[in-house]
Amino acid sequence: MKVLGFALRAFRRDLRAGELSILLAAIIVAVTAMTAVGFFTDRVGGAMKDQASQVLAADLVLRSAGPISPGYLSDARALGLEFAETLAFPTVVVAGEQTTLAAIDAVSDTYPLRGQLTVADTLFGNGRPATGVPLRGEAWAEPGLLGRLGLEVGASVSVGERSLRITRVLQYKPDQNIGFINLAPGLMVNLADVPSFGVVKPGSRVTYNQMYAGSDAQIATFRKQLTPRLRPDESLRGREDAGDQINAAIDRAQRFLTLASLVTVILAAVAAAMAARRYALRHLDNIALLKTLGATQSFVIAVTVTELAFVIALTSVVGVLLGYGAQYGLAVIAAEFVGFVLPPATGQPFLLGVLTAATVVVGFALPHLLSVGTTPPLRVLRKDLPPPRLSAAVTYGVALAAIGALVLVIVRDPLLLGLIAGGVVGTAVVAFGLGWLLVRALSRFRGAAGIAWRYGLANIARRGGESVVQIVAFGLSLMVLLLLGVVRNDILKTWEQTVPANAPNQFMINIEPDQLPGLKAFFQAEVGQEPVSLPLIRGRLTAVNGTPVKEVKVANAQGAAFLQREANLTWTGTLPASNVVTDGTWWGAGYAGPLQLSLDAELATNLGVKVGDSLTFNVAGEDINAPITSLRTIEWDSFQPNFYVVLSPGVSADLPQTYLASVFVPRDRVEMLSRLVRQFPGVTVLDLEVILSQVRAVIDKASMAVQYVFLFTLLAGVVVLLAAIQLTRDERRFESAILHTLGAARRKILQGVAVEFVTLGSLAGVLAAVGATLLGWGLATYAFKLEYTVSALLWPLGLATGALIVGITGTLATRKAVNEPPIAVLRDR
Amino acid sequence: MLRAAGLTKQVSSPEGILTILDDVSLNIGRAESVALVGPSGAGKTTLLAILAGLDQPTRGRVWLCGEDITAMDEDGRALLRARRVGFVFQSFHLVQSLTALENVMLPLELAGEARAAAVARETLANVGLSARVGHYPRQLSGGEQQRVAIARAFVMRPEVLFADEPTGNLDSATGDRIGRLLFDLNAEAKTTLVLVTHERDLAARCDRTIRIEAGRVEAGEVEAGRVVA
Numbered sequence A: 001m002k003v004l005g006f007a008l009r010a011f012r013r014d015l016r017a018g019e020l021s022i023l024l025a026a027i028i029v030a031v032t033a034m035t036a037v038g039f040f041t042d043r044v045g046g047a048m049k050d051q052a053s054q055v056l057a058a059d060l061v062l063r064s065a066g067p068i069s070p071g072y073l074s075d076a077r078a079l080g081l082e083f084a085e086t087l088a089f090p091t092v093v094v095a096g097e098q099t100t101l102a103a104i105d106a107v108s109d110t111y112p113l114r115g116q117l118t119v120a121d122t123l124f125g126n127g128r129p130a131t132g133v134p135l136r137g138e139a140w141a142e143p144g145l146l147g148r149l150g151l152e153v154g155a156s157v158s159v160g161e162r163s164l165r166i167t168r169v170l171q172y173k174p175d176q177n178i179g180f181i182n183l184a185p186g187l188m189v190n191l192a193d194v195p196s197f198g199v200v201k202p203g204s205r206v207t208y209n210q211m212y213a214g215s216d217a218q219i220a221t222f223r224k225q226l227t228p229r230l231r232p233d234e235s236l237r238g239r240e241d242a243g244d245q246i247n248a249a250i251d252r253a254q255r256f257l258t259l260a261s262l263v264t265v266i267l268a269a270v271a272a273a274m275a276a277r278r279y280a281l282r283h284l285d286n287i288a289l290l291k292t293l294g295a296t297q298s299f300v301i302a303v304t305v306t307e308l309a310f311v312i313a314l315t316s317v318v319g320v321l322l323g324y325g326a327q328y329g330l331a332v333i334a335a336e337f338v339g340f341v342l343p344p345a346t347g348q349p350f351l352l353g354v355l356t357a358a359t360v361v362v363g364f365a366l367p368h369l370l371s372v373g374t375t376p377p378l379r380v381l382r383k384d385l386p387p388p389r390l391s392a393a394v395t396y397g398v399a400l401a402a403i404g405a406l407v408l409v410i411v412r413d414p415l416l417l418g419l420i421a422g423g424v425v426g427t428a429v430v431a432f433g434l435g436w437l438l439v440r441a442l443s444r445f446r447g448a449a450g451i452a453w454r455y456g457l458a459n460i461a462r463r464g465g466e467s468v469v470q471i472v473a474f475g476l477s478l479m480v481l482l483l484l485g486v487v488r489n490d491i492l493k494t495w496e497q498t499v500p501a502n503a504p505n506q507f508m509i510n511i512e513p514d515q516l517p518g519l520k521a522f523f524q525a526e527v528g529q530e531p532v533s534l535p536l537i538r539g540r541l542t543a544v545n546g547t548p549v550k551e552v553k554v555a556n557a558q559g560a561a562f563l564q565r566e567a568n569l570t571w572t573g574t575l576p577a578s579n580v581v582t583d584g585t586w587w588g589a590g591y592a593g594p595l596q597l598s599l600d601a602e603l604a605t606n607l608g609v610k611v612g613d614s615l616t617f618n619v620a621g622e623d624i625n626a627p628i629t630s631l632r633t634i635e636w637d638s639f640q641p642n643f644y645v646v647l648s649p650g651v652s653a654d655l656p657q658t659y660l661a662s663v664f665v666p667r668d669r670v671e672m673l674s675r676l677v678r679q680f681p682g683v684t685v686l687d688l689e690v691i692l693s694q695v696r697a698v699i700d701k702a703s704m705a706v707q708y709v710f711l712f713t714l715l716a717g718v719v720v721l722l723a724a725i726q727l728t729r730d731e732r733r734f735e736s737a738i739l740h741t742l743g744a745a746r747r748k749i750l751q752g753v754a755v756e757f758v759t760l761g762s763l764a765g766v767l768a769a770v771g772a773t774l775l776g777w778g779l780a781t782y783a784f785k786l787e788y789t790v791s792a793l794l795w796p797l798g799l800a801t802g803a804l805i806v807g808i809t810g811t812l813a814t815r816k817a818v819n820e821p822p823i824a825v826l827r828d829r
Numbered sequence B: 001m002l003r004a005a006g007l008t009k010q011v012s013s014p015e016g017i018l019t020i021l022d023d024v025s026l027n028i029g030r031a032e033s034v035a036l037v038g039p040s041g042a043g044k045t046t047l048l049a050i051l052a053g054l055d056q057p058t059r060g061r062v063w064l065c066g067e068d069i070t071a072m073d074e075d076g077r078a079l080l081r082a083r084r085v086g087f088v089f090q091s092f093h094l095v096q097s098l099t100a101l102e103n104v105m106l107p108l109e110l111a112g113e114a115r116a117a118a119v120a121r122e123t124l125a126n127v128g129l130s131a132r133v134g135h136y137p138r139q140l141s142g143g144e145q146q147r148v149a150i151a152r153a154f155v156m157r158p159e160v161l162f163a164d165e166p167t168g169n170l171d172s173a174t175g176d177r178i179g180r181l182l183f184d185l186n187a188e189a190k191t192t193l194v195l196v197t198h199e200r201d202l203a204a205r206c207d208r209t210i211r212i213e214a215g216r217v218e219a220g221e222v223e224a225g226r227v228v229a
């Protein structure tokens, strides 16, 4: 109790006297950076969970090949769940003379439970959210269906024995099947109309769905009830299942951003250690005094620990509040590319904030402050008693252990922790080495003109160790910002330049072989250029060297995954330009002999096959068997359609197939595509530029978010600077008082200070530019395989930013010490 | 009240073992005032530190308030100091970040005293500093700072007060006032006073003077009032 009261008073007084300012600022920056990311990823995580529900149009979907027991629905109702039913089946739709295959989606009035339908009143018209579902006797058609049948909104179509009026264009439904091959265009109808069609009979290909939505707890309960009662042909899909991939991506992004903010935490922790050291040294005399006044060692330690607990409490609260405010910045950046409003954050990141504060305090401040607790009381009489020294092993050991523990909590992976630790230590060693060299090189300029220069540069050299810490702290944060701001842009530009100006930008699929000549003629007439086309054959690998795949042992998981799905095959006589044969021989342009296969070399490795082995593919119910006669490596980013498996020409031409085609259409001619859709119903057009610009927007936003996180690192760099200045404050006051009494003008002293910090900042800028150049070059050359030339902007920008920020902050922070009247300083001694 | 027997203090230095105190014994009664005098470097501060339990002798024992403090550990001595011992130093040793009042409150707060502020205010009034309670040490003159330090030393009504050259940093007139204050408070509170000083007047006011020379007590303690060489 006595300890608590005393510590509280001491804390209040230290706060008032500004003794804790830098320490608090350092910890608050760390907590803010950490929790800003925490709150943000928490919200994005929540958003993605919602998104996963939208993909299902519900929280839980029961799918079956036969009618589903209505009993399930009454159970759902009993639990308070919302529910909907849908029925999906393919059938022929007739409009006058025209017929086409359509995917019918019959939905109950409550569909969709999650997400929204987008509809329009005309083909390619402006979309808007739909209210409800098609009324009885009405239907909403997808654009492709209208194209195939040559209809407009308002026309009637027949489904079985029933005629339906098309009242809307259906542009989007949440549970859209993604996958663009051989997909019949959709027609959405009211579930109650289905019996009147007379097409759903026992044995017809129908998928029945029941959809449920409710709170997490309700869904979990219901799922548990339902699972044991399912028939073999019934399956459940929850949003965990739908969201697996998304979750993994979010998890990765979250860890990455958290690790990025860890850089801030480490820098801030360094500042905290410096501030704690100064605090400790300043309090040596006070602690000795307290002891002569009768405070025991354990009391002093208890008070110290309690005061630090207050520090943790205060910084956590302030930091979490600031972090919550700061995440809005991230949320605004993200909102655009996530494309919807983020849900509110949970309280989880608060814990992260407390943990961060505790890590910095325990790992970096506590050792210094505890060591002071052992100050002997005799110090009040004998000033020459040296302050208790802290062994380097303890200081660094505790600090590393604390940061290590924090990282482990974040990444939950000892191996990754090892990698990160290696990276951090490696970077630190290189950066410190560079910093040290820079400081060393500086001493050559000592003789340069003027007292201000000599005084300023002498200061950097004298406080060599601290100078290096400041240069490194600042240089690293600047480096990351340069890398994200300048180098990223350079790399993107370089990459864009490698894309030829008239590279194909429109991609077409589902072209029937008899449509191909007409399509070519169409483009020849419209844009004066024929599209490049390739046949596409869908096939499933069924046997290797005559052994059914069920019994085949493939080399790895990617190989196994290939067996799971239908593969896209093509046939051609000429080797695609982006391919290189690495083994065997290519059949050549005029080849028309027995069927042969050419495989992607990597796929061959994954499957564990080589030239000479034979593969059997099932194509539309028919087995085709051929030997592998060559392996190829493929340049995947060549903007050309590429295929793992290529067949030789000749007999391949008789297999069931469609065509893909790609062509360049100038931006101002894209309106012709709507004519294309009408003239060639069934052909699906993908606009690569739209896709690419979306990808680019996502990259932009993502790097902006990362940049935002690293702004905190810059802030931490500033705090390191302030901590270092504070550490030397008394010394500086005394020095400038002496210089004053020796007759130096205040302005001269201040100039010296300015020289010192502008130089420090410039050195940090040099370090940043060197680092960003090297890293940028490495990334460009090895990760993106691009010729990268360093932007001329990098160096001046790094130098100027460093000199400006450090110069101004440093000079301002030191000005007070310089400006104090010498008498006040000398009296304090 | 305060007794020392065979105190020896040795430290090791580059030139070998240095004997600072050599077999010092003394006995000081309740409410007695004693001046420790001697040339610079004689070992006065060292002796005071050991008597007050701030330092440990190499050999010998010290009994303070009837307890053998040489047998105690650092914390035991601290607890003894907390309630029964006061200090005044040559260089005041006020906490720079605390006001005069807060400095005087410190020992009370350490002892968990509830009415710390009121008691401290009263004590500051006793040393004539009522008007300066809210001032920080650097806003006070040397004499005022020392008065704050004296108030802090007396606020717990200690049984023994140790002072190491309390007037050493002050001009003679101010030193005189501080000396009077010390003795007035001492008389009023019946405190045992152990005082290291170079000031003859101050030493002369004590009941007794003990002269230290090169780490030894000079033969023949001198009674109060008699001339000290």
Ligand SMILES: Nc1ncnc2c1ncn2[C@@H]1O[C@H](COP(=O)(O)OP(=O)(O)OP(=O)(O)O)[C@@H](O)[C@H]1O
Binding pocket: B011, B013, B018, B020, B038, B039, B040, B041, B042, B043, B044, B045, B046, B047
């Ligand atoms: N820890 C130590 N290490 C080395 N020498 C010491 C130590 N403590 C004291 N001394 C020496 O012991 C001698 C006595 O010191 P002390 O401070 O007790 O003298 P003093 O009588 O108080 O002198 P003054 O009147 O100048 O204050 C001095 O020569 C001092 O240098």
Ligand SMILES: [Mg+2]
Binding pocket: B044, B045, B046
């Ligand atoms: Mg002395």
